Amino acid sequence: MIDALRKELLKVLSEVDHVPSTYPISNLLREFARTNPQIIEVIGDKIVFMDRIGIAKALYGMGASIREILRALNWRDLEDYVRLVLEVNGFRSVRGIKFRTVKGFREIDVVGFRDNMILCVECKHFKKIDRNMLASTARRLATKSFEYLSMQRSRGFKKAVPLIVTSAPLKYDHAPYGIPVLNASSLPMFVANLEKFLNKILVLEAIG
Known part of the structure; x- marks a missing residue:
């Protein structure tokens, strides 16, 4: 019965x-x-409410792999998932940060704040990985992250770490311009051990 319910809930999430x-x-x-009205509510032949991340958590508890769930x-779920991982690891997180620079408006999908560090995350729901697209995304993210760090320097933030998270499977390690590209299933391990990676990845530092 658990296997059948797991398949049913995975189908609901995707459809x-x-x-x-x-x-x-x-x-x-x-x-x-x-039995789980806080996660999903059904009236007749309609689903009238569903907490998608709640369903994802329930699926994980039923033995579904993170890759299956992702x-x-x-x-939108991917961004919520990133926020959840950051907050579990002591970050205060905000989704959809928008700000203006002399060159126009910018947006960062998810931003995490902890101590004097800002984690700037670009979430990409790629079906497959394109190296040129990754390089272009990384270059733009590095620029946005530095601009945002410069605006937050007066609040005591001294460094920013740009990061790309994708739902696509990764056959190889990618780090264009020193910016890590992670499959979302690897994010919890990376964030939990972030300090160990800082000397291997791009870390932007505030000027002044």
Whole structure:
């Protein structure tokens, strides 16, 4: 029964992108909704509420792999997942930071603050990895991260670490311009051991 429910919930995550949404409600899903109303609510043949990250956590508890779960998530879920990982590791996190520079508006998907460090994360829901696209993304992220660090220097932040997180599988290690590119399943280990990686990756330092 657990295996069948796990498959059902993975299918819901990948197929239901918004609520309310008409969906073929199985007895398994209906029973799960009855016992977990804070995660998903079903009325008739419609899913009227679902906490996607809550479902992801439930799936993990049922034995689903992080890779399986990430394949079912969308780009918004990926950003929420990154925030969750940062906060578990002592960062205060904000999604969708927007700011203005002399060259125009900038946006960073997820920003984490801890001590005097800012972690600037670009989330990419790639289906496959393109080296040229990665290099272009890394170059823009380095610029945005330094600009944002410069604006936050007066608040005591002295360094920024740019990072790209993707849902796509990675066959090789990528670090264009010294910026790590991580599959989302590797993010918890990386953030938990961040201090050990700082001498191997790009760390931007505030001027002045």
